[in-house]
Amino acid sequence: MNPVKIGICGLGTVGSGTLTVLRDNAELIAARAHASLQVVHVGARRDNPACDVSGIRVSRDIFEVARDPEVEILVELIGGTTVARELVEMAILAGKHVVTANKALIAEFGNEIFALADEHGVEVRYEAAIAGGIPIVKALREGLAGNRIEWLAGIINGTGNFILTEMRDKGREFADVLAEAQALGYAEADPTFDVEGIDAAHKLVILASLAFGMPLQFDDVYTEGITELTTQDVGYALELGYIIKHLGIAKQNGSGVELRVHPTLIPDDLLLADVDGVKNAILVEGNAVGPTLYYGAGAGALPTASAVVADLVDLARDFGVGQSGRVPALAVARSSLRDLPIVPMSQVQTPWYLRMEVEDKPGVLSRVASIFSEQGISIEALIQKAPEQGQTRVSLIVLTNKAPQGSVDTAVALIEALDTINGKVTRIRVEPLDG
Ligand code: HSE
Secondary structure, three states: OOOEEEEEEOOOHHHHHHHHHHHHOHHHHHHHHOOOEEEEEEEOOOOOOOOOOOOOEEEOOOHHHHHOOOOOEEEEOOOOOHHHHHHHHHHHHOOOEEEEOOHHHHHHHHHHHHHHHHHOOOOEEOHHHOOOOOOHHHHHHHHOOOOOEEEEEEEOOHHHHHHHHHHHHHOOOHHHHHHHHHHOOOOOOOOHHHHOOHHHHHHHHHHHHHHHOOOOOHHHOEEOOOOOOOHHHHHHHHHOOEEEEEEEEEEEEOOEEEEEEEEEEEEOOOHHHHOOOOEEEEEEEEOOOEEEEEEEEOOOHHHHHHHHHHHHHHHHHHHHOOOOOOOOOEOEOHHHOOOOOEOOHHHOEEOEEEEEEEEOOOOHHHHHHHHHHHOOOOEEEEEEOOOOOOOOEEEEEEEEOOEEHHHHHHHHHHHHOOOOEEEEEEEEEEOOOOO
16 A cells, blocks of 8 residues: 655644644545545644654745655645745646645635646645634535535534624623633634624635536625624514524525525525534535535534545545546636626615614604615514613614615615604515525
């Protein structure tokens, strides 16, 4: 059994987890890969006391790993996009395969990186970049290869999901829960990536390309974070039979592809609504298989390492039969990628949850209702809360039927201009997720 020689760059959480999995499961990994996976070189700016690197060459300059002729597969776990891109491209030019957990790198520069890899006859694998240990890339590229993917919707940021779960279950405020998520090590180095939806957008854009066979288009994702959500809205949503989740949604419709990350009300009886804490899940609707759900740990040392090692095993298996490139990076051959138009948000249709603070006096409700009617928006449900003691204002919560965002924008602007309305209208999209 020939060993496969691996170089790992980055000895943080995922690097350390990868060494652990390769060591602890060495025997069964070798049996599955039909080769022993041997880490021969590690590149890290500093030691990590949690990592046992005895017997492994260690370089402070990570580029030494890309230059090492012994290394056949370079594992990029340093994060960021500038140095990481240089490193990955250097490895490709040196004829090495690459495994990465770097979602930003793939989402933003994947088109160029995959093209370079194709030119040089090597592969770039990235299962660990999306939803940690959940084998969603494998599912989309291989398990669902017979399907036309209609849409997918995912809870793909564990930090955001942890925050929303705590707000709902314990009535805690946003800032307080974020501080705990940071202390627990779930959040990105810059936690705005988690709470503003950028991390989820990175992952969504890769999922959409895999699902629909289109080039990566990170700049076209509509991204809305969870920083404005209040426990009040989380509570009202519950009363209406909905859970608020921060979803990444990719949908093919007649005019193109919807690509959006935003807080979303989903029916509380869906399995996806039960995905709590730092867990991730992706619901994928294929035209043959119907709905399928992929659930698991979306972050953490060992779950993410599980995905890194799965990619290493796949590559080693291909070495065994003397081939590479069996599965194209984005599921279809590069020549078959299609530039699908992205649907402008003004045309995206969903039901809406709208909350406004109104003066509790005759005629207000009918004026609001007539604005909706003038914009062609149909009301599905409406709740008016009793005023607090001594208050003249009440909360009015409106659930609409499906309406284009453009019409809702107009209606909201007209409502906000009424002198019987106080402040802004809170708006959150609803997704029935029933196809
Ligand atoms: N910060 C990310 C999350 C880590 O919370 O999901 C995994 O990508």
